[in-house]
Amino acid sequence: MTRRRGFTLIEITLGIVLTGVVALMAYGAIAAAADTQERLAADRSDRLADAAWRSLVVDAVRSARSPLDYDAPTLIVQDGAGTGGRPADRLAVVTSSGSPPLSPGTDWALSIGAEGDGMIARASPLGPWQDARVVRGPAALRGMSVEVLGPGGWVTAWASDLELPRALRITFFTEDGEAGVPLVIAVPAGTP
Amino acid sequence: MKRDGLTLLEVMVALVILGLVVTASLELYGSALRSAANAEAWATATAYAEEAMELAKLDPGSMVARGSERFEDGFQRQVALRALAPLLAEITVTVTFPDGGTFEVRRLRESQ
Numbered sequence: 001m002t003r004r005r006g007f008t009l010i011e012i013t014l015g016i017v018l019t020g021v022v023a024l025m026a027y028g029a030i031a032a033a034a035d036t037q038e039r040l041a042a043d044r045s046d047r048l049a050d051a052a053w054r055s056l057v058v059d060a061v062r063s064a065r066s067p068l069d070y071d072a073p074t075l076i077v078q079d080g081a082g083t084g085g086r087p088a089d090r091l092a093v094v095t096s097s098g099s100p101p102l103s104p105g106t107d108w109a110l111s112i113g114a115e116g117d118g119m120i121a122r123a124s125p126l127g128p129w130q131d132a133r134v135v136r137g138p139a140a141l142r143g144m145s146v147e148v149l150g151p152g153g154w155v156t157a158w159a160s161d162l163e164l165p166r167a168l169r170i171t172f173f174t175e176d177g178e179a180g181v182p183l184v185i186a187v188p189a190g191t192p
Numbered sequence: 193m194k195r196d197g198l199t200l201l202e203v204m205v206a207l208v209i210l211g212l213v214v215t216a217s218l219e220l221y222g223s224a225l226r227s228a229a230n231a232e233a234w235a236t237a238t239a240y241a242e243e244a245m246e247l248a249k250l251d252p253g254s255m256v257a258r259g260s261e262r263f264e265d266g267f268q269r270q271v272a273l274r275a276l277a278p279l280l281a282e283i284t285v286t287v288t289f290p291d292g293g294t295f296e297v298r299r300l301r302e303s304q
Binding site: 029032033036037040043044047050051149166167180181182183184185186 | 217221224225228231232235236239240242243246247249250
């Protein structure tokens, strides 16, 4: 009988097992990579949504119209409480802000507050006709607390038909409590 | 007698190459996660700086009087006011990161 050259059964079994182990490790690594990628993307989009929301509020308040232009309060802060004792204040402002999602060329009546289980900003044009805008706040936000710096110090509500407050301090809330650093906005004397 | 098999040198070269590939791929994860954490820290630091700058616009004196503030998340903040000319002052807000780096925001302000 000639001697056959080749692999023994043991060698082949060992080879298959090793291949399987290596394939499993590679699969694990790829799955972990995809997972990390997804988490980073979600993290980044949360941060962008948060920045856009804050800049909407800041731009609107910085471009607030003077109440004297409208013979009516142009910046109104209502104190409110939502579910679970979380603050659910509402801020309404007449603004000439033209930064997205608002657009220039008109004044906007903008109202921001907690609705349902999120926050919503609604803007409707007061001057030349434009589409109304509705913007949903970052998904994690549930409400906000607004304090107003009037002539006598910080108060929790505002509706003057003579003057704008000197500043606002807005604290956003998530399910777990305060979200990030409070937003302080010094209010200019009113847009000419 | 001649034995079939790999030499020690061949095995070592294979192990080194394997090691390099694994280290490189782990490093890639690490740097992605670090840059995400970094972005988070910068966003927080900017928010602290903006808050202080707005408050300093309203009342610089009280912000300077607060001295160095330390927050629960490890950030530190200090506001300084420097007179530049008879009616001009410079507000400087310095925010220190929990791991030691700092950044400054400056702004000119009319002083009465």
